[in-house]
């Protein structure tokens with residue numbers, strides 16, 4: 001990629017945009033939407049494919065699925081770090097996209113033979129792509145622009161349009177629910193993974209055709225006179241990333257290595273951050289401490305929220321009636337896509353609500369929004385608990401109430417997740433943008449990891465009756481609901497203190 005700076009789009013001009021959203025947000029929105037289509041499309045296929053096509057033991061498949069998810073988010077930390085130091089956001093995004101396309105092509109050629117190799121390409125590729133596109137959204141705004149949160153809310157809708165479509169379509173093609181007449185049975189999974197490669201190419205082209213509109217945003221941190229050094233370092237990153245692929249392959253296939261990795265990467269990232277903090281002024285460091293508080297709380301949020309891919313999918317399959325307001329809808333489909341659908345509808349509305357409240361000087365600050373996120377999460381999980389009171393003698397209960405619980409949880413996600421992205425870009429110094437975004441997603445890696453532990457802790461014994469199993473899950477969800485509410489109350493109580501650390505950031 002030639003790094004030509006288009007003078008007509010300098011940073012000031014970009015950030016001085018009129019209206020609600022900067023126009024560069026739109027192609028970032030679409031590029032991320034297609035990338036999430038691929039990511040959630042694959043995520044929705046993985047466990048199913050491992051169990052029913054590769055004939056893996058269910059618990060092994062679950063562990064490997066959890067390891068894959070944890071690795072994906074853990075790599076975003078490294079992707080953010082290398083973007084800050086060497087590649088810049090744009091080159092990182094191109095490189096990540098290429099790796100993701102390569103991985104899905106391998107999976108298309110032979111999903112079973114190249115399974116772990118293909119997935120490893122996708123893991124590393126997502127690490128280079130995912131945090132850096134979010135960081136670029138943040139750079140479209142001046143530090144004090146109150147429209148930033150609304151922009152991230154819109155961007156978050158794009159994420160979920162992709163997640164919704166990919167989550168439904170890919171598994172539909174793979175299982176033969178969609179296009180079953182057009183695709184021979186033995187090729188369905190090849191086609192499903194092939195579609196991922198096509199869609200990821202669309203994502204990358206969307207970015208490639210528009211990236212010049214970003215002016216100086218996302219260029220390499222090296223100065224033009226350091227060109228030779230920059231090239232050497234860039235090649236080292238590319239080669240290093242490729243060299244990691246066989247390692248990731250081994251670690252995902254043997255989940256115990258993932259445990260070791262998770263024990264190391266968190267402390268390592270903290271030590272690294274503390275080292276970077278020694279070079280900064282006190283006021284910048286206080287902001288980073290505030291960012292760390294948000295990051296640590298978000299681990300708890302995702303550990304509870306991400307029951308969705310684990311225990312809630314079994315709960316949905318075994319305890320929910322196939323009846324959504326009178327329609328015979330599969331509970332797992334609701335579990336997989338209901339949340340994304342609610343985000344699509346409500347994230348823009350809530351974005352507008354924040355703007356509306358802002359005009360009336362009533363907008364809650366970010367810490368309180370975060371706290372509200374936890375309260376909604378807690379009430380949602382408590383709703384899952386109350387569902388047991390509507391069960392029949394076979395331990396089957398209401399899909400309607402379950403869906404309503406998801407709606408409440410979605411409000412929590414919208415109050416926390418896009419705001420979290422926005423906060424990382426506001427609280428980091430210019431040089432640490434990628435690292436902090438990477439740490440935000442690293443918290444998701446821990447969340448995914450802990451979600452697996454939480455999920456297995458509330459999994460009932462196989463020998464229990466259906467009613468007893470429902471009671472065990474429900475009790476677990478009640479506990480999670482209570483943890484979330486406690487976390488929300490703590491955040492709201494400490495909000496004045498955290499606000500002080502944040503300085504002028506709202």
Ligand code: GLN
Pocket residue numbers: 036159302417441444
């Ligand atoms: N659903 C959001 C996304 O895919 C957030 C995921 C996360 O941070 N754990 O971007």
